[in-house]
Amino acid sequence: MIIKLKDVTKKFTTNDLSFQALAGITLSVNEGEFIAITGTSGSGKTTLLNIIGCLDGQTSGEYLIMGESVGKFDEARKASLRNEVFGFVLQDFALVEHYTVRQNVTLPLMYVKDKKKKKGRENGAKDLLAKLGIEHKEKERTALLSGGQKQRVAIGRALINEPKLILADEPTGALDQKTSKDIMEVLKKLNEEGKTVIVVTHDPFVANCCKRVIQLEDGKIVSDTTRTA
Numbered sequence: 135m136i137i138k139l140k141d142v143t144k145k146f147t148t149n150d151l152s153f154q155a156l157a158g159i160t161l162s163v164n165e166g167e168f169i170a171i172t173g174t175s176g177s178g179k180t181t182l183l184n185i186i187g188c189l190d191g192q193t194s195g196e197y198l199i200m201g202e203s204v205g206k207f208d209e210a211r212k213a214s215l216r217n218e219v220f221g222f223v224l225q226d227f228a229l230v231e232h233y234t235v236r237q238n239v240t241l242p243l244m245y246v247k248d249k250k251k252k253k254g255r256e257n258g259a260k261d262l263l264a265k266l267g268i269e270h271k272e273k274e275r276t277a278l279l280s281g282g283q284k285q286r287v288a289i290g291r292a293l294i295n296e297p298k299l300i301l302a303d304e305p306t307g308a309l310d311q312k313t314s315k316d317i318m319e320v321l322k323k324l325n326e327e328g329k330t331v332i333v334v335t336h337d338p339f340v341a342n343c344c345k346r347v348i349q350l351e352d353g354k355i356v357s358d359t360t361r362t363a
């Protein structure tokens with residue numbers, strides 16, 4: 135088991151107003167899973183993904199990564215998890231538009247202290263771009279790319295540090311149907327190669343591409359189904 139949440143809640147408080155975004159989430163994720171988190175707008179999908187990715191903390195309950203309680207980790211440990219264990223893919227790509235494709239993909243290497251590891255990954259960047267079908271764009275500025283190509287760059291950036299898990303928040307939200315299909319094919323292939331993939335989506339097509347679908351409503355899991363075929 136790679137991830138376990140036990141009765142996790144999240145409350146946001148602003149100006150004395152309190153909002154319960156997650157209301158007792160219990161969930162286990164095994165290595166190699168391909169999961170969609172779905173639900174209507176405001177159901178808590180992004181809040182849950184942010185807690186899983188250690189971008190935010192829970193209000194109560196326990197979150198364990200590979201058996202260790204995240205509550206005990208200091209900021210440095212959480213930052214290293216974000217850089218080494220998780221690869222993040224976002225709806226708006228979040229690329230540095232005036233950087234080239236290669237510069238964007240290799241950006242997270244800035245935080246890698248181990249020189250040998252860093253060099254190896256730098257050398258592997260070209261193969262990664264080839265795998266994502268954007269090697270011919272290596273030296274191009276990302277501002278000039280199509281939406282689908284930009285998302286491939288963002289996936290490359292998420293993969294460069296060889297994470298265990300890919301966390302994608304509406305990865306196809308800014309793409310047309312055909313390009314969305316292509317991007318889901320890329321994620322499917324990564325999953326087949328062993329990566330654990332969690333996708334937040336409100337798009338039934340995207341959810342259908344995943345093997346397990348977890349549906350949230352008002353901060354609670356209302357269904358959790360795994361496709362058997």
Ligand SMILES: Nc1ncnc2c1ncn2[C@@H]1O[C@H](COP(=O)(O)OP(=O)(O)OP(=O)(O)O)[C@@H](O)[C@H]1O
Nearest residue numbers: 146148153155174175176177178179180181182336
């Ligand atoms: N930082 C915050 N401060 C206050 N309330 C927040 C904050 N972040 C999220 N919320 C609230 O928590 C609820 C869940 O938000 P969340 O973004 O997780 O929903 P979502 O299911 O991802 O929605 P969407 O599909 O619209 O992105 C919403 O009602 C939202 O307004």
